[in-house]
Amino acid sequence: MTTVADAVAALDAAYPPALAESWDAVGLVCGDPAEEVTGILVCVDPTESTVDEAIELGAQLIVAHHPLLLRGVHGVPADTPKGSLVHRMVRAGVALFCAHTNADAADPGVSDALAEAIGLTVTGPLNPNVDGTTGIGRIGTLDKPEPFAVFVERVARALPATEGGVRAAGDTNRRVQTVAVSGGAGDSYLSAAAAAGVDAYVTADLRHHPASEHLAAGGPALVDVAHWASEWPWCEQAAGILRAGLGGTVSVTVSTIRTDPWTAQSAGAPTRTGRFTG
Structure with a gap:
């Protein structure tokens, strides 16, 4: 039994x-x-x-x-x-x-599963514990570099769809090969991703000011997905x-039930000019 x-x-x-x-x-x-x-x-x-x-x-x-x-x-x-x-x-x-x-810190853990879904080969933790193998987040590599815009679509295809979708911040033409990931809310590890020198960082629940300041300081491009999906x-x-x-x-x-709390979004088209009309 x-x-x-x-x-x-x-x-x-x-x-x-x-x-x-x-x-x-x-x-x-x-x-x-x-x-x-x-x-x-x-x-x-x-x-x-x-x-x-x-x-x-x-x-x-x-x-x-x-x-x-x-x-x-x-x-x-x-x-x-x-x-x-x-x-x-x-x-x-x-x-x-x-x-x-x-489960976040274990080896393998939550971020290993996220990295695998995206197609990354994990090389180590983003924020390692003293043992060097466990810790929050993972750093990994793609088999070959690709434009950031293509990488964002890769992430969107790899994860279950949510109403909020996938948001990205950074130069769409930037070449991406080394990537940091952290399942769940990850803006407290923005500095770790920047210090790791990766090309992009995938996580959830990114906030306006930390993301803006991170990009202004020259940090890696950002991909923000739904917390549940990550x-x-x-x-x-x-x-x-x-x-x-x-x-x-x-x-x-x-379970395949989507427990992401967001159930709708506006159908308004996003602007790509950096300006809006009122």
Whole structure:
């Protein structure tokens, strides 16, 4: 019999909890380690839709990247959004496990999956830990250089579509071969990408001022994708770890539900002149 504890052991071996940031909340959120597991759902976000999916699949465990209860809580009443999810999972016999910044820093981890999706050969971490192999972000290379405009389309094709799409900043003719990537919010690593001397940096949740100042200082071109899309490739990585670690005894499904929160955008055409008309 394969149990929740068996799945947790396989995940902890791949994504050691010690790699998590001090502020993070990783590990088993709810569920009985001794319960049998025959089905697992892997997703980025533990939301109402992914809990629905797990229950419909008959899964006994959800493995999510983002924590459900990141900040300290004093209760999980069922009349709150997160409390309602906890109660639904407990009643349905569904456990929840989260691997967040430990999965970001692991080797391989979230950014390795992003780099692989884009077609990069990873050469090392962007922001390495003292061991030199783990750490946030990855640096990689393309087989041959290509114009930045072509590279942006490569990124867009590699990741699941979202309403926000893919944004880019930089000279569209710039040749790109060395690339830094960081799954999730990555503007705190802009300086690391600049110091690495890469041609482009792919991440999510870039803000106006840090991006503008980075480009003004001559930093690498920027590709800004949806947070969810940048981390979704990790789901198949985690699913592979579970399939191998549990000897194929459990059905492991990767969720294809888009949990990116943005659901619409204006159809207005972008200006390419640097000016607008009012």
